[in-house]
Amino acid sequence: MVKALILIADGTEEMEFTITYDTLVRAGIECTSAFIPRGLSPYGSSDTSPPLAVCSRKVKILPDVTLNPLDAGPEKYDALVIPGGMGGAVTMAGSTEVQNLVHSYYNHTEKRIIGMICAGSKVAITAKLPGQPITSHPSVQSEFPDHFDYKEQNVVVSDAVPGKATLVTSRGPGTAFPFAFTLIELLCGKEKRDEVVGPMIFPSGTVTGYPF
């Protein structure tokens, strides 16, 4: 069974998180959400027990687990997904555990997929991924060093570095469906993607194949 680990923190964009999680589940992917405590981030610490993520527009989501780096690696999951929402993305980008996790997926001997959407793409900077095609929410575009090839595309799929993970990046809540369907196409194939699209009843012409 294909498995995905989806990170969540206080301030995560609840639509980007929920659209990805739900749509991947519809494709038969086993999703696990892992809470990233705020620790020493500038957004302070208010961790509850069990951890409850208070998202960017105050939807309160109970994550499946709190991140345990020993049980969250690429030997267990096929994909790692990092949603946006500035508060959550700052926490994740500043977390050594998340940076190390991204490294382990990026460099795994078997090819893995790393998805980042909206401000979540900030983690590509702090984890010091090599330069490659990338996108993000426009509000954080200026933070990307010149060695990244910044694209204003809805979804960017990068296989720039041979033998490393595929990096899938996207822009915001409005591109979250194309982002999720790209992950499904890469993890489960185009046929599964088409099977999931149907019952979701998209307005005609709004969901087409990658590149979106």
Next chain:
Amino acid sequence: MVKALILIADGTEEMEFTITYDTLVRAGIECTSAFIPRGLSPYGSSDTSPPLAVCSRKVKILPDVTLNPLDAGPEKYDALVIPGGMGGAVTMAGSTEVQNLVHSYYNHTEKRIIGMICAGSKVAITAKLPGQPITSHPSVQSEFPDHFDYKEQNVVVSDAVPGKATLVTSRGPGTAFPFAFTLIELLCGKEKRDEVVGPMIFPSGTVTGYPF
């Protein structure tokens, strides 16, 4: 301040709930989510305390309140929203409290808005709303009695009965953004709608004005 009450139950479609809640908050609308216990529905009862909604694809959302009919009426909120997800919609459609709530909004002396999406439109049947243009997820289309004017449109806005609430219905997760933007346009005007659309970064051509 414009206020909306959004219902949630075990089995609610988490994307339809979250997209509506989050997008309305972005428009400055004060949103309150109210949990509908399963009671005697065929889906059984497993209410937790505080109530936690286990949604259709197992995203776990903590509602803001449990429904208190005495504090949920149209004198307090401008709009009532009923999301889909078959399990949640069956609970809501079978709830006398929800049926009465829909009646109070529908017949309020000041015009209110009632939004129903996907299987959530089943509540229009059990609450015995008068015949008018309506839509829903295709999987429940056959349940609508003949006096409804069923439309295969992404969003249907009905003001069919003078002096009653405006009924806004929609089809599924894929039409949840147009559904939310229609609610915003009716509650806050077209200018506010356009202001909210921008930063969400939709692929060009996928979000246009009503009718979608």
